[in-house]
Amino acid sequence: MKSVKSALLGLALLGVAASAHAQNEQFIPMNGYWVGPYAAGGSGIFGGFIDYINMINARDGGVGGVKLTYEKCETEYNNARGVECYEREKKKGPTGATVIHPLSTGITYSLIDKAAADKIPIISLGYGRTDASDGRVFPYVFPLITNYxxxxxxxxxxxxxxxxxxxxxxxxxxxxxxxxxxxxxxxxxxxxxxxxxxxxxxxxxxxxxxxxxxxxxxxxxxxxxxxxxxxxxxxxxxxxxxxxxxxxxxxxxxxxxxxxxxxxxxxxxxxxxxxxxxxxxFNVAGANFPVIQDIKKYVYTKFKGEMEDQTRIGSIYYNRGVVHGIVTVEAIRKGQEKFGKKPLTGEQMRWGIENLQISEARLKELGATGFMQPLKVSCMDHEGGGAVKFxxxxxxxxxxxxxxxxxDRELVRPMIEQSAAAYAKEKNLTPRDCTKEAPPA
Amino acid sequence: MSFFFEVLIGGLLSGVMYSLVALGFVLIYKASGVFNFAQGSLVFFAALTFVGLREHGFNSALALLATLGVMIVLGLLIERIVLRPLVNQPQITLFMATIGLSFVIEGFAQLLWGANVRGLELGIQDEPIEQITTYTGMNVSKFDLSAAGIAALLVTGLALFFSRTRIGRALRAVADDHQAALAVGIPLQQIWGIVWAVAGFVALVAGLLWGARNGVQFALTFVALKALPVLILGGFESIPGAIVGGLIVGASEKLAEVYLGPYVGGGIEGWFPYVLALVFLLFRPEGLFGEKHIDRV
Incomplete structure (x- = not known):
């Protein structure tokens, strides 16, 4: 009888420990596409993204002691499936979905209103609505790095x-x-x-x-x-x-x-x-960057890599996925600076993205010098970069x-503001006053 | 005027590529009355299997033979597992079964070989033939001309197969009247198996040519959409109809895009053949070469 009681107590303690562990996780949905007509882009980008997340967990133990978790959902680059994946995953993890990467302009359009209502930021890195670069009108949408x-x-x-x-x-x-x-x-x-x-x-x-x-x-x-x-x-x-x-x-x-x-x-x-x-x-190809080498060292040598075909590591799409990983992790880091080293809510993550700064020095620390451009996001500017390499x-x-x-910012910015203002009028939105937004921590 | 002829010739040669896909539909429909929605998926599966085998060390000839074998086995399996249990069911049931089949084949192909985009070199450059360019000023692609030659060979081969072999004559008998063919002892299910295997072979030829043209990727399944207006125009039961229909669709969509497109904002190539096919349906519902059905009232 005593041994049964001990076993039950042990199981209960294990459950409490597991629950406490689960409470210290940051959940990131991986709503992408691994089959269908655009699978090459989806599998490459989400391959790099997931590998980067796994590398951060393996090398650094997560971000600020918070383990990064994820779950894949197949959208097939289809709007309806994209919305379905979003609905399925938005409440997972201790604080719900941290951020959504729809990897589709169409799905991004379908999620703009929903994500704002649910207070979950969307990062549409190199796609989506160009005028969402005006953060006053689109507080939860971030067409980061450079828009069309x-x-x-x-x-x-x-x-x-x-x-x-x-x-x-x-x-x-x-x-x-x-x-x-x-x-x-x-x-x-x-x-x-x-x-x-x-x-x-x-x-x-x-x-x-x-x-x-x-x-x-x-x-x-x-x-x-x-x-x-x-x-x-x-x-x-x-x-x-x-x-x-x-x-x-x-x-x-x-x-x-x-x-x-x-x-x-x-x-x-x-x-x-x-x-x-x-x-x-907005990223280059190549596997010689220290960041890619770290992925190989901490993920692929442990046979935990996402890419079945490892010759794709260092390809354009794969490296673009690593860029997705870098901006997501750095935004979590920024959010933790203000809100503490704990899982962030979508709203806190939104602040982290909006105040994200990745300097040349930081890129060097990340092992990504020349891999991507420096980034400085703000309430006014949800693009944060804008430059392109050929x-x-x-x-x-x-x-x-x-x-x-x-x-050509002189040409682009007025057009963005004009388009965003028209959107605000159509949706009856009051643009935020960026001077009243909280400054970076 | 030379530009007009260049557009026309380019269109006719593209049309031959559509005909290649349409042929697979015609074969199945002719023998069993089933509109095989999965033909595009078969094209994709065949091309993917070929490049997949080559990646695994098969040389081109061996990969071609092995893929042909796979396509024949697949055709026989489809007949045995999917269609035979549905004999005597309404046509719409068979059609729905092929829709399901197309998703299964697409999923299985990607599961087996992955979803990566692959290149496929057949050793025929997709470049203009210099002599023609020099003498006429028109660009005619070596690849397109070779594809037309292959299609001509395929149609000739199929025509001979249908007219000169015992199996071919049995196929024609089945196509004309299932009940009568059964009554004279033609094994209907065996014939259907053969037809599906031949359709698999046609899918392989189409898959290789389309794959070499655009890369082997999931989008190969979409080439079936190009075959539909071809079938409406040419008739679902006619091999020559598939060829003529393809030529009409290819030429008309290119001419429409170049000469009408600019007046309506362009991008009409995708739907113009369907408009043409719908108009055609009003006047000749059975298509150019389709059999006219006369029902007793």
């Missing part, structure tokens, strides 16, 4: 650099080949504004989803004979575009892709047709061919 409009102005700057100066843009013709979707159309207004400012002609050519047939679009390119082509694709549209460009003999080193058109998964299927192609990026495919790998190129 910033990127586009950096692209035009890059073209200007190649042409010998911004004044040389006058009289040029640029074709914008875009995925015929909300994502694809996002940059039409900024391109039109830039065309007006610099005196070049821009022609927009839509490609119907999914973009696996582009003969007619590229024949139009052949007829227009543009000086440059901007490629705003996603998934199968990218290699198809490069092959179609080769078919009409258009030089690939005069095609500039968005960062969703600039991964190994876009160029390898295109074979030789991709050689020389240029794409924008990468060129040499047939085997992506090489950076520029330093970080800053966006």
């Amino acid at each position: 409009w910033s990127q586009n102005t950096a692209k035009i700057k890059f073209i200007g650099m190649r042409e010998g100066g911004m004044d040389k843009l006058k009289g040029l013709t640029i074709v914008n080949i875009y995925h015929d979707s909300a994502y694809g159309k996002e940059t039409i207004p900024i391109l039109d504004a830039q065309a007006k400012k610099y005196g070049f002609t821009v022609k927009h050519i839509p490609v119907p989803h999914p973009g696996n047939e582009q003969g007619s679009q590229w024949l139009q390119v052949r007829q227009i004979k543009p000086d440059w082509v901007i490629l705003r694709g996603w998934g199968v549209m990218n290699p198809t575009a490069l092959k179609a460009a080769a078919k009409i003999g258009y030089p690939r080193d005069r095609i500039i892709g968005v960062w969703w058109s600039g991964a190994e998964e876009d160029t390898i299927p295109a074979g030789d047709a991709a050689k020389g192609y240029i794409a924008a990026g 990468l060129q495919w040499d047939g085997n790998k992506w090489n950076a061919i520029t330093d970080w190129i800053q966006p």
Whole structure:
């Protein structure tokens, strides 16, 4: 009888200990896509993200003693599934979901109102609503690092650099080949504004989803004979575009892709047709960065890595996932500075993201110098960075061919504020007064 | 005028690629009256298996043979496990079964080989033929022209198979009238098994060509969407119809995109063939080469 009592007591104590342990966890939903048409992007990005989280747990014991936990949910890049995953995971963990990374512009749009109501911040890193960069109107949405409009102005700057100066843009013709979707159309207004400012002609050519047939679009390119082509694709549209460009003999080193058109998964299927192609990026490729080496050391040597195909470690998408991990962990760290070393609520995490600063010195400490750009987020500016590097495919790998190129903020910011104000009016929202927001701890 | 012909030729050659996918639909429909929604998934599965085997050290010829074997076995299994138990069920039941089948094949393919995007080189460059460019100013792709040649070979082979072999004649008998074919001793289920295996082979050819063109990735399943208007135009039961329908769809969508697109904001290539097919349905519901059904009242 005594032994039974001891066993029951032991089990009870174990339960209490487990519960206390669970209370010291920070839950991060991993709502991504590992199957379906966009699985290459989803599996690479969430692979890097999860590996980074596991590395932080293994190397540092979590953040401030708080272990980071996660759960995967398959969205298949589908809005309805994305919302379903969000609803399923928002209350998990001792403080609920800390932050959501929808990895889809469509899902981001679907979650904006819900996340604000639930006080869970959304990080849409390099996608989503551009005007959410105005944190006064979108307190819970963070299109961090760089948004589509910033990127586009950096692209035009890059073209200007190649042409010998911004004044040389006058009289040029640029074709914008875009995925015929909300994502694809996002940059039409900024391109039109830039065309007006610099005196070049821009022609927009839509490609119907999914973009696996582009003969007619590229024949139009052949007829227009543009000086440059901007490629705003996603998934199968990218290699198809490069092959179609080769078919009409258009030089690939005069095609500039968005960062969703600039991964190994876009160029390898295109074979030789991709050689020389240029794409924008907010992270670089490569596995020699100390941060990637730490992932290998603390995660892969313990056989706990996410990537079945380890040759993808260091690829563009994988490294972008590590960037997701870095900003998430650094925001948790920032939040803990103010609210204490304990699991943060979504609201506290929102503060952490809004006051996030990652300097060059901090990047060095993280083993990520040159891997991504420094970041400074604020109530007014939920983008926090804005710069872009340009990468060129040499047939085997992506090489950076520029330093970080800053966006044309004078052009972008007023457009963001105008668009955000229109959104606020439509939704009957009162923008926050950023001067009254709590300063960083 | 040379630009017009370039668009037209480009469209016709794209149309041949659509026909390749449509052929798989026609074969199944012709023999069993089933509209096989899973044909796009079979195309994806075939291409993924081929590149997957190559990654595992198979040379191209061996990978091709092994994939062909896998596709034949898969076709036979589908007939045995999915369709045979549904014999004499309404057509809509069979159609729904193939919808389910398509999801199973897609999921299984990704489970087996992963969801990574792969390149596929068949040794045919997708570049313009210089001589044609020099003499006419038009760009005609070596790859597209080769694909057209392969499609022509495939259609000729299938036509010979249907007309000159015993199995082929039995297939035609089954296609004409199931009951009559059974009455004269043709083993219906064996014939259906063969048809599914042949459809698997057609899916392999289509998968290799589309995979070489766009990369082997999940989006290959979407090529089935391009085959639907081809089938409406050409007729669900006709192999020549699949070819002619493909040519009409390919040429018309390209011409429409280039010449009408700019007036309506572009991007009409995706839905224009469906409009054409719907208009066509009004005048010839059975398609260009489909059999006219006359029912006694």
